[in-house]
Amino acid sequence: MPDAGLENRIRVFRAEHRMTQADLARAIGVSRKTISTIEVGRFVPSTVIALLIARHFDVPVEEIFSLADEG
């Protein structure tokens, strides 16, 4: 399997919804550090967390997360 990193647009969606990391963390039931480490790519979230984030912003999960080699 090729080693494709995970990219995300959480920061963009947070800015659009005027949310801090803490706001988003509280909304989906995780810690602020979990959100911040996902944003900077230090932590690859579980499918459940990815779906919770997508559901919170009311968009498909692919709009927030994508593989780095997708261009």
Add this chain to the structure above:
Amino acid sequence: MPSSITSASPAEAKDRHIRMAALGLLLIALKFGLDATAHFVSPQTAELLDYGTIAASIGAVLLILPLVFYKVFRLDPRDRAVYFSDQSFAMDALKRAQVFSWSVTFLLLVFLEILVDEPGALAPEFYLQVALTVMLGSAAVAFLVLSRDPGEEGLDA
């Protein structure tokens, strides 16, 4: 610090508790390390080290006991699913720290197994104390390093 962080959510509490448990493990490792060191020093110095082991033990209890108290008495049943969820950065760091600790301890035990066959080997409890020091200490230090905070980024970031 935003008010949403200071009013602890179960997820924030869990992160903080894992860190406290790691610090508790570090103190227990220190206790075993001092016990192991006592095999090489004079009785007077060993007596001084005893005070260190007592202090480390009390510190570990003070760090870990509130966590047990929180889980048993303070944790709202509605928050249990979030609190005990393993889907967080801190839990991921803890798992990676445990894997690192397992590897280090395994190598150490192989080394000690060779060492005990040598003449002049120390009492068995010394080897157990060394193994416990390394196992707990490496897990705690690895967790504290892996879980460093990348910093908060608010709306303006």
